[in-house]
Amino acid sequence: MTLTGIARRATAAYSFEPDINRAARALAVFRISLGLVVLWQAIMTARDLPLLMSQFGLIQQPINEAMAPPFLPRLAWFHKLWDAGLLTEHQLIYILLGLYLICIFFLIAGWRTRIFAAASLFFHLLFKASAASSSYGAHELSTNGLFFCILLPVSSYYTLARHAPAVDDFHVRLARLVLRSYLSIVYVSSGITKLLGATWRNGEAMWNFLMRPEVSVMNFGWLSHLPWLLVALGWFTLIVETGYLLCLFSVRARVAWFFGTLLLHLGIAVTLHLWFFSLTMIALNVGALGGFHWRWPRLRGFGNWVIL
């Protein structure tokens, strides 16, 4: 048997994928939802881009330059254009933003997906590196997501292209396995670091989290009278994160962890208002775990639900 044959058989055996078409649809929903989240983020910060990344913005360009990792594209690469008087810096920022939005639009539409995912990633990194002092975790996760859109078969469904690529059993299985392995690394590494400290186990971290000033949905001070609930919430977070590994091996665990992570990220979004981060994580989870058949346990009249 050839090496490719062995890889195909191993992937088929260890991907635990009951329905390939549904898995391919979940990957397509991942592409669309990630694209929408990145588009929304770009539009939300559009008016403040000069403040965040221009030469005389809040944090001056040399500082952003020094903080940005090497090799990444940045606004300063184009400084000759405004040095020569062809464009102002603001005009250039908005031209680049316009190109970025066009690329994301075609990524969402699923037209020449790999090319537009690569172009979206380029502009995403450019805006991230040019405003390095203000970029945060969500930007890193969307970098991952856009990179996956280049490599993985995410345009087999829901695409405006005339001829959507056919669903390839092996590629879809491998893509889902890669996404799940990646998310396992993300969650399990974070979960283990949390487990090593005492604060997440005794509820103290959850208390400090819910009492942060950004949490404006309600005053969680009443939880001081129910310390066991803080401990339970802390352990819920630890179990969702460290237990994510189970999703690699069990189809049933995927259903539970899909809703567990959904709850976790919606909680973060509602309390800390980290919507961009939370929706990016939800999009990644839809791609990795979505596409399962779920039967409502009691109300049979509702029939089967397909979660994408």
Place this chain on the structure above:
Amino acid sequence: MALCVLWVLPDKFNAPRSRAWRFVVPYGLYSGADNKYAFFAPVVPSARRVRVRVLCGAEWIPFETTVNSNESRLRLHTIATMVMQKETDEQMAASWAAFALGNMPCATAALVEVDYYSVPSVSDYRRGERPDWNLLHVLAFMTKEELKSVEESRQ
């Protein structure tokens, strides 16, 4: 995927970066594999904020940096956390102060005040203590002209 694991390993495991590592770094940057996914691990840090005041005549006026969306506010918050870090605090605060001085023509000096949010423990909260902002440190800046006039007055 394997490279993702390399980056999440504790520093002691990958401290001696080899020459080969230099070729891996661009891949990590472009794919996002160079991330460490902490998500408030191992502890939830205290919240921070930065306040900027400028001196116009004899009066200290608060300088508000206005943004247009919640997402931009989050990004300002990220900058504020950088003002708290020892390696970057002075440059970040100086830049923020320069921005304030540039936007307020009457301003001759600026104060960048860094506060942290102190949360009492569960038992202290039950006893009546409440979370509060506390001043951590202040960084002062002035325009070149102002600095010159101060130095001349000293001589």
